[in-house]
Amino acid sequence: MTNRIEKVMSARDAIAEFVHDGDELVIGNYTVGTCAELAYEVIRQEKKNLTLYSQSGIFDVEVLVGAGCVSRLVTTYVLRAGGKKGGSAVERALWAGTLEMEDYTNFNYNARLVAGMHGFSYIQVLEGVMATDLFRKRGFMGDNKYRVIRCPYTGKDNLTVPAANPDVCIVHVQRADKYGNAQYWGALGSVAAAALASKRVIVSCEEIVEHDIIRSSPHLTIIPAYRVDAVVEVPWGAHPTEVLGYYNLDMFMYGTFMMADGTADGLKAWMDEWVYGCRDRRAYIDHYVSKFGSKSLDAIRAKPYYSAPANYGSAFTSRWDVNGLERNMGLTMEEFEATLKERGKLYE
Amino acid sequence: MSKPYTLQELLVICVAREIRDFENVILGVGLPTTAGAMAKALYAPHATLMMESGIIDFEPLLPLNHIADAHSCRGFSYATDLFSAFTMTYRGFVDVCFLGVGQVDKYGNLNTTVIGDYYKPEMRLPGSGGAADFISYAKRTVLTMLGGNFVEKLDYFTSPGYLDGGNSRDESGLFPKGSGPSMLLSTKGIFRFDPVTKEIYLAQIHPRVTVEDIKKDVPWELKISPDLSETPRPTDEEIDFIRCFSPAASAGRELNMELVITNLFRQLQG
Numbered sequence: 001m002t003n004r005i006e007k008v009m010s011a012r013d014a015i016a017e018f019v020h021d022g023d024e025l026v027i028g029n030y031t032v033g034t035c036a037e038l039a040y041e042v043i044r045q046e047k048k049n050l051t052l053y054s055q056s057g058i059f060d061v062e063v064l065v066g067a068g069c070v071s072r073l074v075t076t077y078v079l080r081a082g083g084k085k086g087g088s089a090v091e092r093a094l095w096a097g098t099l100e101m102e103d104y105t106n107f108n109y110n111a112r113l114v115a116g117m118h119g120f121s122y123i124q125v126l127e128g129v130m131a132t133d134l135f136r137k138r139g140f141m142g143d144n145k146y147r148v149i150r151c152p153y154t155g156k157d158n159l160t161v162p163a164a165n166p167d168v169c170i171v172h173v174q175r176a177d178k179y180g181n182a183q184y185w186g187a188l189g190s191v192a193a194a195a196l197a198s199k200r201v202i203v204s205c206e207e208i209v210e211h212d213i214i215r216s217s218p219h220l221t222i223i224p225a226y227r228v229d230a231v232v233e234v235p236w237g238a239h240p241t242e243v244l245g246y247y248n249l250d251m252f253m254y255g256t257f258m259m260a261d262g263t264a265d266g267l268k269a270w271m272d273e274w275v276y277g278c279r280d281r282r283a284y285i286d287h288y289v290s291k292f293g294s295k296s297l298d299a300i301r302a303k304p305y306y307s308a309p310a311n312y313g314s315a316f317t318s319r320w321d322v323n324g325l326e327r328n329m330g331l332t333m334e335e336f337e338a339t340l341k342e343r344g345k346l347y348e
Numbered sequence: 349m350s351k352p353y354t355l356q357e358l359l360v361i362c363v364a365r366e367i368r369d370f371e372n373v374i375l376g377v378g379l380p381t382t383a384g385a386m387a388k389a390l391y392a393p394h395a396t397l398m399m400e401s402g403i404i405d406f407e408p409l410l411p412l413n414h415i416a417d418a419h420s421c422r423g424f425s426y427a428t429d430l431f432s433a434f435t436m437t438y439r440g441f442v443d444v445c446f447l448g449v450g451q452v453d454k455y456g457n458l459n460t461t462v463i464g465d466y467y468k469p470e471m472r473l474p475g476s477g478g479a480a481d482f483i484s485y486a487k488r489t490v491l492t493m494l495g496g497n498f499v500e501k502l503d504y505f506t507s508p509g510y511l512d513g514g515n516s517r518d519e520s521g522l523f524p525k526g527s528g529p530s531m532l533l534s535t536k537g538i539f540r541f542d543p544v545t546k547e548i549y550l551a552q553i554h555p556r557v558t559v560e561d562i563k564k565d566v567p568w569e570l571k572i573s574p575d576l577s578e579t580p581r582p583t584d585e586e587i588d589f590i591r592c593f594s595p596a597a598s599a600g601r602e603l604n605m606e607l608v609i610t611n612l613f614r615q616l617q618g
Contacts, residue, residue: 118432211425218404227441312422312423317422328611340354346354347556
């Protein structure tokens with residue numbers, strides 16, 4: 001949270017200022033529209049020793065782990081390229097002993113962020129996992145992965161997880177204003193909780209819009225300005241994943257990643273080309289277009305299906321009507337001031 | 349010399365001057381929203397004004413009818429819910445909140461629930477509403493006492509100020525360190541709290557009021573600031589803002605009611 005009037009900056013500056021080695025970093029997005037460019041910038045800046053939180057590890061987790069940025073991972077799902085024969089960066093890091101991991105269910109992972117978002121130190125979760133190894137097998141969190149308490153009302157055992165308040169959240173949304181009000185729609189997942197639980201928030205967006213757009217659609221805002229540290233405008237910022245209203249999943253590009261991810265060498269070559277080889281998202285898109293042509297991008301651009309506008313208007317916005325009369329008193333300002341004087345209300 | 353002003357206008361301005369730029373501010377209905385609107389317009393353009401109903405970052409254009417009045421503004425930045433509005437306060441994201449007072453004691457503890465016995469009330473007041481939670485966790489709280497009283501012992505302890513004074517609030521472990529009421533505004537003066545003993549003292553006095561007038565209202569030996577001064581007079585800009593934004597606030601409750609009823613009869617008679 002920073003007291004800046006405007007928080008617009010480049011991905012490079014935002015990551016350099018707000019992501020530090022050893023941080024707990026949470027990827028705010030869930031399955032869709034991931035903050036690809038912000039993740040790539042973390043990699044390009046060679047951040048180290050991160051504890052990475054991800055609701056559902058897709059290619060974002062793979063590239064961050066593959067790049068050696070992550071030493072601990074808290075998640076519910078690990079991507080695997082190419083089925084049994086393939087592999088994943090997470091699996092290779094586990095084999096190499098360079099990554100520790102903590103496995104949760106989707107709900108129990110999300111609950112940790114919800115607790116953190118609301119300032120609670122723990123939260124009750126769904127207790128079915130007490131019968132499973134999710135409960136029994138502990139990673140780096142040890143005893144603090146799950147704890148059981150007695151419910152004071154029913155006397156039953158309740159399963160709890162500790163709150164998570166990551167140091168920094170990186171998250172991609174459709175649009176934001178320059179103050180940091182971030183608007184996101186579509187699959188809500190755990191996006192708001194991830195951002196609001198975090199100590200610092202870096203928002204990237206497809207476009208920065210006028211504040212009036214935000215003000216006339218506050219129901220779309222998921223992160224208020226006063227929680228946001230940096231706003232980064234990055235068109236195609238989630239590519240090759242999809243952003244509702246902007247573009248679809250780029251199956252072709254995602255396919256090149258999946259083919260590469262099965263081996264360490266393959267992933268390294270892919271990242272040399274698409275992450276390290278492109279200094280920013282503009283360079284990445286230029287490279288994409290020069291290699292594959294712009295048709296592939298045009299083919300996934302969203303066609304409009306606009307949400308119906310919601311009317312936030314009211315009958316009037318001033319106590320004074322068009323004739324200059326106060327709406328309840330029926331007096332002009334002169335008449336009103338004369339009355340104040342007449343009644344001895346005025347202090348000279 | 350600036351233009352003549354009403355006591356009610358002076359009160360709003362005293363409250364507005366407690367809001368600083370870039371602060372997150374929880375407003376209650378009545379005087380605080382008029383003060384918040386003025387602060388946002390005149391001295392704190394980057395303040396984020398919020399209401400517990402979940403209306404976050406709004407710019408009041410009209411005085412509010414109630415705590416969920418989205419008709420008072422033209423849109424706002426973030427629509428959240430009441431639960432989250434309180435937990436954001438719990439987490440320390442609210443700099444200042446404003447509360448009305450029924451009874452207040454020497455250490456800024458408040459009663460807004462009942463006069464007399466709780467189970468057999470003489471007068472049933474509104475209750476806590478958001479008060480007990482906001483004064484617990486906002487970094488500071490500004491109290492406005494327009495019709496209330498100073499008492500030796502509260503009839504009902506609704507909202508925590510400095511508890512038993514001294515370090516007792518911080519030492520209770522229930523509240524963020526350094527939080528608590530920072531100022532109490534009455535129709536006669538401005539009171540603040542001693543940084544060590546946390547006892548309330550008179551800091552400024554409104555025009556046409558004497559220290560003796562104020563002492564009469566306080567059932568203990570009220571401490572008076574050695575630097576006691578008269579509440580500074582408002583500027584023309586401040587007066588004009590209130591008079592235009594909320595003529596009812598300028599007039600005060602009784603005169604406003606009279607003028608509104610007179611107009612109502614005028615309308616009915618065609």
